[in-house]
Amino acid sequence: MTTALIFLPVGGALVVWLLPLRPFAVASTAFLVALAEVALWIDTLARFDFDKPGLQLDEQQSWFSDLHVSYHVGFYGFSLWLVGMSVVVLAAATGYAFWAGRDRPRAYYGLMLMLTGAIVGVFVSQDLLLFYVFWEAMLVPLYFLVGVWGGAGRLRATLLFVIYTMAGSLLMLASIIVLGISQGTFDLVNSGTNSSDWIFLGFVAAFAVKAPLFPLHAWLPETYRESSAEVSAVLSGVVSKLAAFGFLRIAIAKFPEPTADFRTPILVLAACGLVYGSLLAFRAPDLRGVIAYSSLAQMGLITLGLFAVNPLGLNGAVLQMVNHGLISASLFLIAGAVERRAATGELDALGGMARGRPALATVLMATGVIALAVPGSSAFAGEFAILAGVFTTGWGYAVVGAAAIVFAAMYMLRLISAVLHRSPGRAVTEAALDLRPAELGIIGPLVLCLLVLSAWPAAITERSFPTGRTLTELAGSR
Amino acid sequence: MIASLATPPIDWFALAAPLSLLAAGAVNLLAAVLVPRGDRRVVASVVAALGYAAAIAFAVALYQQTPDGHGVIADAIQRDRLGALTSVIIAGSGLLAVGVSFSERMSDDHIAEYYALLAWAGAGMTFLASAGTLLTLFLGLEWFSISLYILCAIDRELVGSLEAGLKYLIVGGFGSAMLLFGSALVYGATGRLEFHEIAAQVSAQDLSHDALLVAGLALMIGGLGFKASAAPFHMWTPDVYEGAPTPVTAFMSGATKAVALVLALRVLVTAFPQEARLWTIAIAAIACASLAVGNLAALVQTSLKRLLAYSSISQAGFMLIGIAANNALGARALLYYLIPYCAMSVGAFAVVAARERELNRPVTMDSLAGFGWERPLLGGGMTVFMLGFAGFPLTGGFVGKFYVFSAAYEHGWTWLVIVGVVATAVSLYYYLGVIRAMYFRPSEELQLAAVAGGSPPRELLLQSAVGAAIVVTVGSFFAVQPLIDIARHAAESLRF
Numbered sequence: 001m002t003t004a005l006i007f008l009p010v011g012g013a014l015v016v017w018l019l020p021l022r023p024f025a026v027a028s029t030a031f032l033v034a035l036a037e038v039a040l041w042i043d044t045l046a047r048f049d050f051d052k053p054g055l056q057l058d059e060q061q062s063w064f065s066d067l068h069v070s071y072h073v074g075f076y077g078f079s080l081w082l083v084g085m086s087v088v089v090l091a092a093a094t095g096y097a098f099w100a101g102r103d104r105p106r107a108y109y110g111l112m113l114m115l116t117g118a119i120v121g122v123f124v125s126q127d128l129l130l131f132y133v134f135w136e137a138m139l140v141p142l143y144f145l146v147g148v149w150g151g152a153g154r155l156r157a158t159l160l161f162v163i164y165t166m167a168g169s170l171l172m173l174a175s176i177i178v179l180g181i182s183q184g185t186f187d188l189v190n191s192g193t194n195s196s197d198w199i200f201l202g203f204v205a206a207f208a209v210k211a212p213l214f215p216l217h218a219w220l221p222e223t224y225r226e227s228s229a230e231v232s233a234v235l236s237g238v239v240s241k242l243a244a245f246g247f248l249r250i251a252i253a254k255f256p257e258p259t260a261d262f263r264t265p266i267l268v269l270a271a272c273g274l275v276y277g278s279l280l281a282f283r284a285p286d287l288r289g290v291i292a293y294s295s296l297a298q299m300g301l302i303t304l305g306l307f308a309v310n311p312l313g314l315n316g317a318v319l320q321m322v323n324h325g326l327i328s329a330s331l332f333l334i335a336g337a338v339e340r341r342a343a344t345g346e347l348d349a350l351g352g353m354a355r356g357r358p359a360l361a362t363v364l365m366a367t368g369v370i371a372l373a374v375p376g377s378s379a380f381a382g383e384f385a386i387l388a389g390v391f392t393t394g395w396g397y398a399v400v401g402a403a404a405i406v407f408a409a410m411y412m413l414r415l416i417s418a419v420l421h422r423s424p425g426r427a428v429t430e431a432a433l434d435l436r437p438a439e440l441g442i443i444g445p446l447v448l449c450l451l452v453l454s455a456w457p458a459a460i461t462e463r464s465f466p467t468g469r470t471l472t473e474l475a476g477s478r
Numbered sequence: 479m480i481a482s483l484a485t486p487p488i489d490w491f492a493l494a495a496p497l498s499l500l501a502a503g504a505v506n507l508l509a510a511v512l513v514p515r516g517d518r519r520v521v522a523s524v525v526a527a528l529g530y531a532a533a534i535a536f537a538v539a540l541y542q543q544t545p546d547g548h549g550v551i552a553d554a555i556q557r558d559r560l561g562a563l564t565s566v567i568i569a570g571s572g573l574l575a576v577g578v579s580f581s582e583r584m585s586d587d588h589i590a591e592y593y594a595l596l597a598w599a600g601a602g603m604t605f606l607a608s609a610g611t612l613l614t615l616f617l618g619l620e621w622f623s624i625s626l627y628i629l630c631a632i633d634r635e636l637v638g639s640l641e642a643g644l645k646y647l648i649v650g651g652f653g654s655a656m657l658l659f660g661s662a663l664v665y666g667a668t669g670r671l672e673f674h675e676i677a678a679q680v681s682a683q684d685l686s687h688d689a690l691l692v693a694g695l696a697l698m699i700g701g702l703g704f705k706a707s708a709a710p711f712h713m714w715t716p717d718v719y720e721g722a723p724t725p726v727t728a729f730m731s732g733a734t735k736a737v738a739l740v741l742a743l744r745v746l747v748t749a750f751p752q753e754a755r756l757w758t759i760a761i762a763a764i765a766c767a768s769l770a771v772g773n774l775a776a777l778v779q780t781s782l783k784r785l786l787a788y789s790s791i792s793q794a795g796f797m798l799i800g801i802a803a804n805n806a807l808g809a810r811a812l813l814y815y816l817i818p819y820c821a822m823s824v825g826a827f828a829v830v831a832a833r834e835r836e837l838n839r840p841v842t843m844d845s846l847a848g849f850g851w852e853r854p855l856l857g858g859g860m861t862v863f864m865l866g867f868a869g870f871p872l873t874g875g876f877v878g879k880f881y882v883f884s885a886a887y888e889h890g891w892t893w894l895v896i897v898g899v900v901a902t903a904v905s906l907y908y909y910l911g912v913i914r915a916m917y918f919r920p921s922e923e924l925q926l927a928a929v930a931g932g933s934p935p936r937e938l939l940l941q942s943a944v945g946a947a948i949v950v951t952v953g954s955f956f957a958v959q960p961l962i963d964i965a966r967h968a969a970e971s972l973r974f
Contacts, residue, residue, distance in 0.1 A: 064877075064958040066810075066966070067884060104851065129880070133871035140870060143910065147918045155918060166906050170899045177883050177895060 001047065002057050002073045005040055005083070006121045009033055013113035016106055023105040027098040030109035034091035037116060041087045048080055050463045053473055055126065055189055063130075068185040072126040076474070078318045078464035079123045082245055085322045086123065086238045088449060089329040090116045093230035095442040096333050100340070102149060102228070111141040115234065122242050128176045128186040131250070132169075135206075135242070139165060142235070150226040157226035160219040168209035168216075175202025189476045193254055200258035203251050204266070210243035211299045213266075214273030224292035229336020232288065236295040237329035241321045244302050248317070252309060253474035259309065266307050267393065271400045273300030278407030282414060287335040287345040290415045291328060294371070297404060298324045304397055305386030309471070313389025315461040320382030322460055323453065327371045327379065330446040334364050337439055338419060341432035347415070352424030357434040361420050363443055370450050372412040373405050378453035385461065489550035491543075492557040492608065494536035495565045499572075499601035502529020503594040510590035519589050523580050526593040530573040533604060537565035541964075547971035553672045554614045556744075558971035561608025563813060563964060564740045568607065568733045570950075571820045572600040575729035577943035578828040582725055583835060584633055592632055596729065599625035603737040611671040612661040615741065619657065619705065622737075623650050626730060630722040642721025649714035650704065657701025663694030664749075673749040686752040695750055699760055702745070705738035708764050708794045709771035716775075719787035724834055727783065728827030731790045732820035739794070739816070743801050743809060747972045754804050761802040762894055768795030769901035776908045782830055782841040785908060786823075789867055792905060793819060796882055799894055803885035809969035811881035814962055818874025818954045822863040825947030829860045832940055843915045850916035857916050859944040866951045868909040869902050874954030881962075 012033035016026050048056055058074025075083070094112050102108045118141070121134030139162070147158040179199050180186040194200075209216045224232045252259050277297030284290045302324070305317030337360070338353070339345050354361040370377040383405060391398040435443070453459065465473075490497070506522050513521045540562040547558025555561075575596065584592065599622045606618025627650065631643025665671060667690035668679040685691050703711035719727045746757050772792025779785035797819070800812035833841045833849060833856075850857030866875035879902065886894040954961055 062959070064962050066807075066962060067881075133876070136871045136876070140865065140872075143913075144917065147914060155914065158914070158918070162906065162910060163903075167903050170903050173880075174883070174895050174899045177880065177887055178892065181884050181887050 001044055002075060002124050003059055005037070005044060006073065006117050006124065008037055008040060009113040009116035009120070013110040013117070016113065017110040021106070026105045026109050030113055031091075031094050031098045033113055034087070034094040034116065037087045038091050041084050044075070045080060045084065048075060048077075050077060058126065067180070068187070069129045069180075070127055070187060071130060072187055072189070073121075073124040073130070074126050074189075075124060076465075078248070079245070081318065081322055081460050081464060082241060083120055083123045085241070085325040086119050087116065088446065089237045089325055090119070090234060092329060092333065092442050092446055093234050096230040096233075096336065096439075097228070099436075099438045099442065100228075100230075100336070104148070107144070108149060111144050115141040115145070119238055119242065123245060126188045128180055128188060128250075130186075131188075132173060132176055135172075136169060138239070138242070139169070142231070142239070145231045146223060146227045149228050149231070152226075153222060154226045157219075157222040161223045164209050164212075164216065164219040168206035171202040172206035175199045178202075187476075188250070188254070191476050193256055193475050195255070195257040197258045197261065200251060200255040200262070203246065203255075204262070207243040207246040207251060210246075211240050211303065212243075212296065213303060214269055214276055214296065214300065217273070217277075217296050220296060221289060221292050224295070224332075225286070225288045229332050229339070232292075233329040233332035236292065236332060237325040240295060240299055241325055244299065244306060244317065244321050247303065247306050248314070249474060252306060253471055254476070256471070256475070259307070263307050263309070263393075267304060267390070267397055270300040270303035270307065271397055273297065274304070274404045275400060275407070278404050278411060281411040282407065285347060287338060287347065287350075287415070287419070288332070290347075290411055291331045291335060294408070294411060295324070295328050297408070298328070301383065301386060301401060301404065304390045304401055308386070308389040308393050310389050310392060311465065312385050315464055316382050316385025316387075316389055318464040319378065319453075319457055319460045320386060323370075323379045323382050323450065326446050326450050326453075327367055330363070330367045330443050330450075331371070333439075333443050333446075334360070334367065337435060337443075342425070342427035344427045346427070347418040348425065349427035350419050350425040351422035351428060352420070353428055353432070354420035355424070357432075359435040359440055363435065363440070363447055364416060364420060366447050367450070368412045368416045370454065372409040376454060378450055378457050381454075381457035381461070486552035489555070489557060491536075492540065492550050492555055493605070494540065495533040495569065496601040496605040498532040498536060499529045499569075499597045499604065502526055502532075503597040503601065506590045506594035506597065510588075510594070513590070515586050518586060519580075522590040522593040523576055526597045527573060527576045529597045530569045530576060530600060533569035533600065534566055534573065537562045537569060537604070541566070541968075545967075549610050549672070549674075553610050553675075556608050556610040556971070558608065559968040560740065560744060560813075560971040563968040564607035564737060564816075565604040567736050567816050567820050568600060568603045571729060571732035571736070571824050572596065574821075574824045574828070574943045574946060575725055575732075577939040578728050578824070578831055579725035580939040581835065581937045582723060582831065584723065585635065588632060592629070595625045595629050595632070596726075598622075599629065599729070600733065603733055606737050607740060609741065609744075610673060612665060612673075613671055615745070616654070616658055616661060620654060622734070623654060623705075626650075626726070626734070629726045630718060632726075633723045636721075636723060638721035639723060642718045645714055645721070646718045653701050653704025653711065655701075656697045656704070660694045660697025660699075660701055663690050663697065667691040667694060673745060676749040677751055680750075680752050692753065692756065695753055695757060696760070698745065699742070699757065699764070702738055702742045703764060706735055706742065706794050706798075707791055708798060709767040709791060710764075712768065712771060712791045715791055716784045716787040719790070720781060720783045720840075724783070724827055724831035728824045728831070731786070731827060732823040735790065735794060735797075735823075736816045736820055739797050739801065739812060743812060744972065746801065747804070747809070747974065751973075758802050758804045758889075761798050762891065765795045765798035765802055765894070766897055768792060768798065769897060773901050773904045777904070779908070780842050780844070782843060782846065782912070783827075785843075785912070786826055786830070789905070789908070790823060792901060793823075793867065795901065796879060796898060799886050799898055800882045802894070803882075803889040803891070804974070805885060805889055806966075806969055806974045807881070807888050808885035809972055809974070810962060810965045811878065811885045813965035813968050814874075814881055814954075814958075815878030817961060818866055818878055818951050821947040821950035821954075822866045822873075822875060825859055825944050825951070826863040826867075828940055828944050828947070829856045829863070832856050832937060832944075835937070843911065846912070846915040847919045848916075850913075855941055856944060859948050860916060861913050862948050862951055864909040864912050868906050872955055873951050875951070877955055877958050
């Protein structure tokens with residue numbers, strides 16, 4: 001079951017690459033596979049028993065036995081939700097590309113499907129080396145997707161992106177080797193915790209770059225600006241969550257003592273990133289800039305929740321990971337739609353798009369209002385839980401976090417009014433249409449998911465760590 | 479008098495792989511005079527390919543029938559799985575190189591001699607792979623080196639080919655001299671030629687601090703370093719790789735390196751176990767130097783062949799880490815790593831050869847623009863090979879690096895793991911740079927004066943060679959268990 005979830009998109013990628021299909025057939029095949037992936041996830045959800053502790057739907061197969069590396073995959077409650085968010089966002093991204101049309105479709109959609117498989121793989125792997133394999137396998141499609149289909153500055157953007165990410169990843173590889181060989185197995189479930197600071201920091205380096213955590217975010221604005229809209233949506237919505245997932249699954253769960261030692265510096269960095277990202281988002285001159293920096297801020301907030309290391313903080317962080325994935329994906333897709341119409345993302349040149357474009361206005365308003373954490377929204381639930389969780393660690397963090405919610409209101413409202421309200425900007429012509437039904441059909445479901453979560457955030461908070469023995473379970477047994 | 483000389487029994491089967499390649503070379507020499515000029519190219523290449531195929535078959539059979547290694551022919555040859563596996567790797571590289579050579583634009587004058595030399599170079603290497611004494615070591619080394627000197631210079635119409643041959647001859651001759659002098663010193667110190675007897679004498683006479691022996695060991699490491707093109711013995715590599723005909727470069731970069739590294743492992747572990755405290759440090763230092771020189775110099779290359787040459791220096795550095803670890807895991811790591819390495823190396827140079835034939839001039843990074851989209855198989859292959867060299871998952875290069883680093887860690891050298899990791903990070907810049915050059919920039923940017931009109935040449939053999947290299951590179955990632963079992967059995971020929 002779990003394996004099918006990884007290899008369905010990979011198989012789809014091979015079909016797309018190897019069969020000489022026509023461009024339309026390629027795109028529709030890819031989109032269908034992405035939808036089938038969502039269906040498969042729903043099926044998985046139905047099979048998952050939230051009352052049972054521990055790893056579920058797991059499969060294990062020895063890969064090479066002399067170093068005890070195996071193909072070991074399975075689900076925990078929270079990884080199930082993160083995979084769900086990922087497959088939904090990736091299906092939306094694939095659908096958006098289908099609608100927008102991309103050059104060299106066979107290469108493009110193959111890479112998109114490959115990316116889907118690798119991302120699911122990271123979330124479900126229960127073996128350190130397998131985790132690394134998927135983690136790196138994810139980078140290759142992203143490298144191509146940004147570098148080939150990106151904007152004018154794509155060469156520099158990919159270079160920054162890859163150098164930053166790989167510098168982190170390779171430190172993680174060193175940590176994995178040291179940890180795996182010294183404990184005699186690379187398995188995450190059948191191994192105990194570790195107390196080495198250096199190994200811990202190797203992992204943290206990789207995740208802090210990928211998230212990104214302040215001050216390792218130099219790659220972020222350029223990459224998010226130069227990628228095509230749907231790739232930015234995946235990068236900020238899904239890929240950054242893998243880093244948060246890594247923090248939770250490996251750094252925090254496997255290294256309780258180093259986590260306690262390094263908690264303060266990490267929390268301080270997260271709080272800095274939260275404030276700094278919010279301020280930059282408020283000052284950013286373009287749509288993508290606002291969303292990119294808000295993503296930095298939100299990752300800071302999620303990191304606060306994770307390193308609170310208590311049930312409230314962790315549950316809030318997982319909920320917020322899902323929220324932010326959906327929010328930033330739909331914001332980037334909306335940004336893409338706006339840029340297609342106005343040929344620019346400069347906020348100065350936009351404005352007045354609400355008039356005569358009800359669908360665009362509604363979707364952007366709904367997403368924006370949820371993003372700024374209006375009480376009653378799912379983001380409010382997530383942020384509240386995170387702040388309540390981190391409050392017990394230090395009230396200062398909670399104050400910073402609460403301030404950041406105000407900042408979030410500032411930059412989101414600025415974005416909404418700059419696009420929708422004011423007098424029509426110079427780049428907005430009468431000919432610019434409202435969202436087409438296809439676009440609505442792609443972005444709408446993301447917003448719908450957010451609304452459902454707003455109504456029922458407990459779906460995630462009460463089902464991420466159902467037994468309450470969160471970390472002891474994740475730490476594994478030995 | 480001669481009749482009274484006792485001749486040792488000869489195990490022809492242990493020599494079957496080199497012998498079949500020798501025979502292929504001999505047939506090709508006959509073909510050079512007997513076969514009409516028009517058919518010579520086809521006949522010669524088929525004969526060379528058959529020779530290599532037979533060598534693979536014999537080596538596989540030898541592997542299967544030799545569970546326990548032992549010396550044959552008065553211990554001059556070690557009949558063991560280590561030699562057999564290395565022979566399979568060498569002959570596989572040779573077979574691919576024959577495929578790459580087929581449509582090389584070379585005059586028909588010496589085509590049969592070219593294939594004869596290609597077969598003999600492989601014969602020398604397969605012979606060397608199971609050398610058991612200092613004499614057979616030197617004999618095998620010179621055997622394949624002389625073949626390669628000529629091969630580098632064989633294409634008189636190619637600019638730089640002659641220069642490459644001469645440079646290789648002079649520097650390689652110097653390396654061989656070092657090896658020979660080192661062997662002489664070791665023989666002088668111990669009085670024995672057989673590797674295991676050297677070790678026995680060292681412990682029997684307590685020679686492990688003997689100046690003669692240590693000096694000899696140092697010179698031998700240097701001599702083998704020349705052949706493996708490890709820094710600081712790498713100076714010849716970029717010029718020779720660039721100047722030699724590309725199929726020859728492909729063969730050299732794969733097979734020569736494989737045999738030199740395996741031999742270094744065999745000699746150091748079998749003959750000098752008491753000196754391990756010295757040579758592990760020396761090899762680690764050479765590995766670090768190779769990683770530094772190879773990676774840093776590759777960053778600034780514009781010629782693709784030079785870039786790959788420096789990359790091969792850095793790859794030698796990675797594989798030397800496995801030797802420096804001086805444990806069973808390290809030997810296994812080296813032997814495993816060689817399998818995808820040779821495939822990637824030969825494959826990458828094959829792609830270069832294809833682009834060269836298309837453009838009719840040396841390939842630079844700029845002249846790769848758009849290549850990936852124009853030639854999906856070759857471009858995809860190059861992408862796989864570059865990702866493999868850089869150690870990305872879904873290629874055997876990743877598993878190889880992982881094993882090598884694990885071996886270093888098991889030896890207790892975490893610093894060497896860090897060095898390797900940093901080197902990998904640096905190498906990404908140029909490996910991904912090749913991919914960037916192929917895909918990210920549209921071919922319109924390419925200001926090529928004369929790409930020959932019409933569709934590019936269809937080189938079926940070259941493309942199948944690249945396809946086979948892709949299969950090995952990717953397949954070795956998924957089939958780690960069987961390959962590592964083979965490597966483990968081969969490494970059991972050595973005593974750790």
